Amino acid sequence: MSDPAILSQTAAPGPRLVEIDIQGMTCASCVSRVERRLGKLEGVSASVNLPLETAAVTVPAGITDQQILDTVKATGYTATLKSPAFPQHDAGPHLAPAPRPGAAQHGGGPAPSGQDHLAHGGNAATLRPRLVLAAILALPVLLVSMVPALQFPHWGWVAGILTLPVVTWSAWPFHRAAAINARHFASTMDTLVSIGVTAAFLFSAVELALDPMMTAHGTPMNGEHAPLYFEVSAVVVSFLLLGRYLEARAKAKAGDALRALLTLGAREATVLRDGVELKIPAAELAVGEIFVVRPGEKIATDGVVTDGASAVDTSLITGESLPVDVGVDDAVTGATINTSGRLLVRATRVGAETTLAQMGRLVSAAQAGKAPIARLADRISAVFVPVVLAVAVLTFALWLLLSGPVIGAGELQAAFTAAVAVLIIACPCALGLATPVGLLSGTGRAAQLGILIRGPQVLEDTRTVDTILLDKTGTVTEGRLSVVDVVPLTRVPAAELLRLAGTVESHSEHPIAHAITAHARQQTGGAGLLPELTEFTSAPGGGVRAAVEGRTVLAGRTGWLEENGVELSAADRAALLEQQQRGSTAIWVAVDGEAAGLIALRDTVKAGSKDAIAQLRELGLHPILVTGDNAAVAARVAAAVGIAPGDVHADVLPEGKVEAVRKLQAAGATVAMAGDGVNDAAALAQADLGIAMGSGTDVAIEAADLTVMGSDLGQVSTAIALSRKTLGTIKANLFWAFFYNAVGIPVAALGLLNPMIAGGAMAASSVLVVANSLRLRRFGR
Template sequence: MSTDQLPTSPPTRIVELDIQGMTCASCVGRVERKLGKLEGVQASVNLPLESATVTVTGSISDQDIVDTVHATGYTAQLKRPVRTSTADPALEGTDPVHSDHLSHGGTAAQLRPRLIVAALLTVPVAVISMVPAAQFPHWGWLVFALTLPVVTWSAWSFHRAAAINARHLASTMDTLVSIGVTAAFLFSAWQLLADPSITEHAGMAMSDHALYFEVAAVVVTFLLLGRYLEANAKQRAGEALKALLSLGAKEATVLRDQDGRRVEVKVPADSLVHGDQFVVRPGEKIATDGVVVDGASAVDTSLITGESMPVDVGIDDVVTGATINTSGRLIIRATRVGSETTLAQMGRLVSQAQSGKAPIARLADRISAVFVPIVLVIAVLTFVGWMVLTGDLQSAFTAAVAVLVIACPCALGLATPTALLTGSGRGAQLGILIRGPQVLEDTRTVDTIVLDKTGTVTTGKLAVTDVVLLGGLDRTRVLALAGAVEAASEHPIAQAIAAAAPGHPPVTGFSSSAGGGVRGTVEDGGRDVTVVAGRSGWLEENGVVISDEHLTALQDQQDAGSTAIWVAADGHVVGLVSLKDTVKDSSAAAITRLKELGLRPILLTGDNAAVAQRVAEQVGIAPEDVLAGILPEGKVQAIRNLQSEGATVAMAGDGVNDAAALAQADLGIAMGSGTDVAIEAADLTVMGNSLEQVAQAIELSRITLRTIKTNLFWAFFYNTIGIPVAALGFLNPMVAGAAMAASSVLVVANSLRLRRFGKG
């Protein structure tokens, strides 16, 4: 067979959409089904991000896809690449998820005034209707007037969604809310208009009248509260990308040829092009990825790699944008700019991981997919049955309204918001932030937790842990000599050694070599001593002989996961100063607690294997559960690998390098002592820096989820019992309203038990 005869597969392309108007899981399912009916089209719709990723293998056009969504009853538009300015290529294409989401993120702002109005009017409505002592002659007319704006203007989003769904012969929770609220209000208004004197007396118990204005108002207010909290969570989803991209340098000092000489010119960092040479002084951020062409220094790469120890760089070494030059002056040639940089690629990783999350199927929505149409059918059948059997219009309408009122999801509306508010409020007291109700579902099935080492299991800061004596001096003198010369250096390792030797003598004749070490004269025991501290090559340059015995001691320290610095006095080695990123005091106990919760802890780090294994041994993580030398891209792949093996993965981290992995994980947990981007990419945030809070956060989330499920059970239990009773005419709307109120009280009381979490 010739190559011309080989079958060719149709080209595949990805179309990304922003979709507005979806309110629940059934909306997601409807859009996916409609798009799936197009030839060669597969769609994944994300409800929290109001987006869809559509894979097209056929000849369907982008406009066909948009038109299909419109025909389903929702609005859609193709995503546009983000570009904050015409000279900002670094941002172009890095945020396919949140570009339009951020611009139309006024959803919460639109709900806020409706919620405030509903709450302010509902309080007096509920008090007057349910507290006889608060009533006055003809109080029903005031309650009617106060309820009207609540069930019309405040509840408009529910009515609008119900109308759109009805146009497509579909129903959601909005349908039941709209019908229930409308029925309760119209029935009450009908009763009041039919008998204007029904509330002419004050001090009426609920059993003395057939008005249910408070039912309609309370339903709208609490469901608006839940919708508002959800909208807030959606808006925050885009901040991870914004925080990540803002970490890059804003300016660069570029070398330009002018009048036959080279001058330094300040330019915006996003205007750099391939081949530009720019200067980076100590303390400045490296503007973009490149290669060192002149100078030597130590670069703090912790923002990108998570490594606690700065990396020494010299000529021809590769450096990464957004990392920090800590010591010497560098001249760097730009090799990757704009969307090619490591930082921009990390931005895309976060975006892709977030957009790839499965749609959140809330429990209430799943139940309502069956519950709503059944209730509507029962209400209609009840009305028709009573008319056929009795011919009594009032009895038929009363029975049908009783079905709708008792089915009206007041307790259902309370089930999630009250538990979430109470649980998240208690969590805030304990320093735990829960992003939203979808997080609680994620904690239920998590069986594996991946822990970033630096800053999560460890402190993230180098500290002197040991001094190996190799000469005739004692520990105090060796450390004092090293601290004296290192105190004059700005290198982070030098600063850690100086901090471990307070009160060290002054140094004179100081000199240093970037990436090598330091040298100076220090007074010791009444005489001047020439002290050399640094790496092996630096000692050799200064005529210090390192014996095989000395090298064995160095190897032992390195095998133990330490960074070791030589110290020599007057040409002879006197010791090694060992530094480590120390393990947090609470980490071992926290990992034991995580195991008790049924989680398998895995240590993930960019550090070398020796360091990682030593830390794992200290905190009780099995050697086979250590993944070392992992770069940011590798962290995301490690999470994916675990997920592909069937694990439900939680990830705990604190650095920018963890942001994409936090977003990819089924449950992302950020340590509050870390970076904003890690916190924004996570589902749970612990505001302290202790792993024990991570275990506590998972436990609180699981208990809150159990509370919500219990609430939902009771919210539907009385429906299951009450609906057939109401349909048979044994339950008038007044009693139905009382049953619904009792269910609501039960749900609230159950939620308030969460306030005792963590006490005693």
């Protein structure tokens, strides 16, 4: 669709999300103005991100994209629709935000040159020449102004001439932004800078024009400092440009993790068409196509292995260092690396639907969001600049008022110095950067560790969580059950019982079903020997039912059989109890309304589960094991990982997991839930913090707030620790931003702060906020 077509379209029925790029924002005041202006449109809400220079706008029916762009432009900024890096199709409401322009398309590739959407107020390349000129000219101005020994006849005129390019060309970004905002009767950080720098220069120029011979003899005749502030203008501009330049470079580093994530994908794929191998761009792969992956190559897209066996390095996606063995019917993820054997893979997801694409959208959405704590900064910034302007005027007036009935040059100079220092020190740049740059670094590092944080609200949730429910199968245990026994209870032979069970379970997504089907295929000599089935139905946490060769076959829990009218004798129940006492998970198989036998399976505890649960306790969480498995199996697993017997809930149906969460919440607990299956989705949604194991189902991942892409429970504790660390960093940023202004403004108003030092401090505050956030990039190293 062309740009004009996009701009002229009306909204589809119901709210939709529109993402726009905004150029020209420089501080928290800009963010607040844009959000307020967009919020005045009926039904519209917006979240604006300063370092990304983007806005995510929720738009109701009847409001066009062009109206959104016009509203932003009327506020004084340039706005364009964001071009999605990934086509969005039906990715779901949580996956809507796309990465910013310049991010790589599926298949990798660098961002277009010249684009840097992390640099508010200009990127590093555009700021560098202005900074270099300012620094070269400001140094001699500073030395000659501050060191009497270096002063020569008429040095004031030389200082003024050298300062002029600095306060005009070098400082142009500040003046331009201030002028644009002034046309809209608004003020921002640039207003303070522009007024302060211009006032210092004009005050000095007027003084020199009124007394051209002021510096004719080098040092003034009375030995006092000449009332010239050219060095203030030059040095303040240099400091502020240096601050923005360092910000731009540091924020580019903060976004490296997302850019790296988006460039992981394979560029090419070798497809198998009519028995011939053909290389095509990875983006052209279609669902259902078979492609070849040789040793050392990246897997082009998500799929299922149809031939071959290998070990796949998934560390780039999951954060886990050990390769994963895969064979026929195993799922593989795009962008992971085939380390050994040759694989044939059938593509199951392409483009925007791949795991990598969805990871990119989730990370970008989290970075573009706004944590609740950031709203405090927004509310303050809305009135901050006008208040500072008033304080500067009041400071100037009070200094003159308190100086006595006769106002001399010294009194005027002191009042002017204090007022300019107030303007310079008060710039709220650090305030606007405190939250988004922290999010940028934290979520980027999380992505590198195989952790996806759905949004900023999750950070707040992790801080208060005190209880965590852990699903057993696939979360605490490997989730790769294996059949250890087939127990016939009627005349149906064990081999036939296994064949029927494998057939009816072949359409289920549950790990137990996968284990039974795999064992049945292995015992019968291959996938083609399992018969066809019809009338398949599934009940999460209960079981499955289907018609196989004219017979009705059920497989599942005791309750599932009873719901379907199957009566269990005392002997049948005794056989079940015997298997449970052995620590096995036993699944009933019924044929034509009669219990035909049991299939016993066992699972193994993941190697890192015990240490992970100990880490969760260190984080102040109370771990509870919840499972649909029997009490004997659950007790054995709990004992192995260090969970107390009283904290084990066995034989729990999906609705029982939801009820367990609700009971804990009613008792005052803030509950996290970690799970991986369809039967965990409702509990994940009910919990205060839902954590999905990335090795699980899409339904579980969609219901969760936080996803760990691997299968290691240790990633759960790492995710919570990193989320809390990110929130702590944001709070520290906000504290120092507030503290800096709270202390700096009164000190400047009292005349205790030179404007040059104020400019350096203001620039340093922004750089320190960004540097503090960048420390998150070293988390876990």
